[in-house]
Amino acid sequence: MPDKIKIATTSLAGCFGCHMSLLDIDEKFIDLVELVEFDRSPLTDIKKISDCDIGLVEGAVANSENVEVLRDFRKHCKTLIAVGACALNGGIPAMRNHFTLQECLEESYVDGMGLDNPGIPDDAELPMILNRVYPVQQVVKVDYVLPGCPPPAEMIWNVLSALLEGREPVINARDIHYD
Amino acid sequence: MTRICIDPISRVEGHGKITLQQNKQQVITQARLHIAEFRGFEKFIQGRPYWEVPVLVQRLCGICPVSHHLAAAKAGDMLVGAKQLTPTAEKMRRLMHFGQVLQSHALHFFHLSSPDLLFGYDDEVRHRNIVGVIQDFPDLAKQGVLLRKYGQEVIRITSGKRIHGTGAIPGGINKCLTTDDRDFLLKDIDQIVEWGVSAVGIFKKIFYEHADYHQQFARIESNMVSLVRADGALELYDGGLRVRSADNRLLFDHQNTNNYLDLINEHVESWSYMKFPFLKSLGVEKGWYRVGPLARMNNCDFISTPLAQQERQEFMKLNNGLPVQFTLAYHWARLIELLHCAESIRELLPDTDLLSGELTVKGDMQQTGIGVIEAPRGTLFHHYEINEEGLVTKANLIVSTTHNNQAMNESIRHVANQYISGNEITEPLLNQLEVAVRAYDPCLSCATHALGQMPLEVNLLDENGLILDKKIKSSNYAG
Ligand code: SF4
Numbered sequence: 001m002p003d004k005i006k007i008a009t010t011s012l013a014g015c016f017g018c019h020m021s022l023l024d025i026d027e028k029f030i031d032l033v034e035l036v037e038f039d040r041s042p043l044t045d046i047k048k049i050s051d052c053d054i055g056l057v058e059g060a061v062a063n064s065e066n067v068e069v070l071r072d073f074r075k076h077c078k079t080l081i082a083v084g085a086c087a088l089n090g091g092i093p094a095m096r097n098h099f100t101l102q103e104c105l106e107e108s109y110v111d112g113m114g115l116d117n118p119g120i121p122d123d124a125e126l127p128m129i130l131n132r133v134y135p136v137q138q139v140v141k142v143d144y145v146l147p148g149c150p151p152p153a154e155m156i157w158n159v160l161s162a163l164l165e166g167r168e169p170v171i172n173a174r175d176i177h178y179d
Numbered sequence: 180m181t182r183i184c185i186d187p188i189s190r191v192e193g194h195g196k197i198t199l200q201q202n203k204q205q206v207i208t209q210a211r212l213h214i215a216e217f218r219g220f221e222k223f224i225q226g227r228p229y230w231e232v233p234v235l236v237q238r239l240c241g242i243c244p245v246s247h248h249l250a251a252a253k254a255g256d257m258l259v260g261a262k263q264l265t266p267t268a269e270k271m272r273r274l275m276h277f278g279q280v281l282q283s284h285a286l287h288f289f290h291l292s293s294p295d296l297l298f299g300y301d302d303e304v305r306h307r308n309i310v311g312v313i314q315d316f317p318d319l320a321k322q323g324v325l326l327r328k329y330g331q332e333v334i335r336i337t338s339g340k341r342i343h344g345t346g347a348i349p350g351g352i353n354k355c356l357t358t359d360d361r362d363f364l365l366k367d368i369d370q371i372v373e374w375g376v377s378a379v380g381i382f383k384k385i386f387y388e389h390a391d392y393h394q395q396f397a398r399i400e401s402n403m404v405s406l407v408r409a410d411g412a413l414e415l416y417d418g419g420l421r422v423r424s425a426d427n428r429l430l431f432d433h434q435n436t437n438n439y440l441d442l443i444n445e446h447v448e449s450w451s452y453m454k455f456p457f458l459k460s461l462g463v464e465k466g467w468y469r470v471g472p473l474a475r476m477n478n479c480d481f482i483s484t485p486l487a488q489q490e491r492q493e494f495m496k497l498n499n500g501l502p503v504q505f506t507l508a509y510h511w512a513r514l515i516e517l518l519h520c521a522e523s524i525r526e527l528l529p530d531t532d533l534l535s536g537e538l539t540v541k542g543d544m545q546q547t548g549i550g551v552i553e554a555p556r557g558t559l560f561h562h563y564e565i566n567e568e569g570l571v572t573k574a575n576l577i578v579s580t581t582h583n584n585q586a587m588n589e590s591i592r593h594v595a596n597q598y599i600s601g602n603e604i605t606e607p608l609l610n611q612l613e614v615a616v617r618a619y620d621p622c623l624s625c626a627t628h629a630l631g632q633m634p635l636e637v638n639l640l641d642e643n644g645l646i647l648d649k650k651i652k653s654s655n656y657a658g
Contacts, residue, residue: 017241104219
């Protein structure tokens with residue numbers, strides 16, 4: 001099926017709610033997979049992205065691996081879409097920017113309730129946490145942003161189907177919620 | 180020594196990775212599940228008003244936001260001194276929660292795990308996913324999509340939005356059901372119950388085809404923790420803590436959840452941001468346990484709805500009435516619960532308390548609020564301390580997947596020793612490790628990984644090449 005449109009999706013520092021909103025297109029998801037092929041995505045076992053037409057990125061940038069994955073997505077996706085409040089402006093994860101990283105780590109691993117051996121995890125297998133949480137657009141150029149926490153399924157569907165048909169996507173004002 | 184890494188673990192919610200150490204004889208000497216997520220909720224909600232918390236903390240998880248929403252609201256009930264909710268509030272919350280567990284279990288089984296069970300763990304990578312299921316088993320895939328949709332619609336109607344709604348508030352709820360809403364949900368519920376029955380049937384068919392393999396795969400013996408109702412029934416929204424030991428003794432029963440810190444402590448390991456909870460009375464080594472559908476199925480004495488109860492009786496025969504321990508039984512238990520939720524929604528919908536009544540109650544403000552609920556993946560604890568102004572000063576969240584941390588590590592170690600040690604590493608063999616992790620339906624939450632060695636120094640540059648952030652790693656990376 002060489003002419004299927006290829007889509008990759010990923011979640012950086014996010015909650016997967018934006019991915020769930022994509023699945024909230026319900027039965028249309030069955031129509032969607034007729035038209036597209038999923039590359040790297042939490043829904044597939046493809047661990048490394050290859051060249052894709054569309055990339056959907058949920059979540060903010062909070063650690064070294066978010067940075068790598070995001071750059072990899074930018075490199076391989078013709079059209080990159082930042083999905084949801086976390087990607088757009090840091091969202092809830094960026095609330096930690098009111099505190100230092102050290103304060104946050106200490107609260108969880110040193111001063112937390114019911115700990116038997118306080119200590120901050122520091123193994124080499126763990127990615128480096130950035131001092132601050134950044135929106136996706138501050139790290140790479142994005143082509144479209146979808147606002148909302150999460151953006152409603154209809155918005156994601158409208159934008160995807162416009163891109164699949166080669167139209168310029170338009171976001172309906174009624175699909176934008178302020179919460 | 181060779182390091183082998185599966186990164187990211189896919190078809191689970193969130194990101195984690197598995198590393199193996201293999202010696203020259205190809206024997207696996209270490210197997211670890213690492214959780215690289217760190218978001219710092221416990222710190223950054225400090226200073227926020229308590230009434231904001233149920234809406235804020237659900238952003239921990241977009242698959243089961245209702246669980247966090249309700250656990251935080253229950254903690255909020257305690258903060259506002261609401262000892263007993265009104266029947267309308269309690270029933271609306273229960274309805275929301277049944278919708279939530281139904282949709283999450285459907286998603287987990289059909290969208291994420293069924294490819295391994297239907298196609299085999301060694302199926303071709305590009306086919307081994309929900310798209311492959313849609314192509315090869317269109318009716319089954321459609322049932323999964325529509326079961327999830329129904330649960331999401333229950334959530335939308337009870338909370339205003341399918342994801343991150345606002346239905347529950349400290350002391351109650353903010354709206355009840357209209358008759359149109361109720362009739363809309365009633366219209367399809369018989370079909371949903373029927374699909375619930377067939378979902379359990381699908382799993383049983385797959386299970387019995389290779390019963391021995393499925394019973395041995397990633398099998399571990401563990402203690403089990405869950406809430407149960409006062410009469411011992413399966414309970415998802417409220418109840419006391421029951422702890423059953425691996426050898427089937429009741430270590431605790433009907434414990435008040437407000438005393439959870441007397442029962443459970445957490446251990447920190449340097450290689451994971453996810454802590455390792457354990458039963459204080461048994462200590463770190465022996466006190467680890469499992470939560471979630473398998474623990475609930477083993478712990479309860481019966482299920483209150485008839486079809487699910489019938490399925491549970493068959494399930495409990497597997498080990499002659501003793502706790503069922505094999506890891507893939509999680510899927511079976513999960514689908515019995517899915518059926519239970521569908522039946523419970525059908526029982527609850529005609530109740531007129533949902534249509535009108537007092538929405539909230541209030542009492543004397545308290546400074547400690549603890550809310551515990553059975554989320555789809557297991558027992559979930561929210562604990563908040565507030566000051567006189569109602570601002571959060573301290574928080575402790577123990578999420579379901581954290582309870583299963585040690586169990587998931589034990590399970591992958593078992594798979595690594597049983598199937599991988601001494602063999603040439605292949606993709607299908609590695610997928611078996613993920614199959615074991617997926618049984619727990621972990622909500623590893625977010626932080627993504629890429630393959631390959633991690634850099635020792637990171638400069639985060641913005642689009643114009645200016646340095647945004649700089650990190651240097653001091654520890655030696657063994658590669
Ligand atoms: S924008 Fe909202 S729904 Fe999307 S990942 Fe962030 S918190 Fe979750």
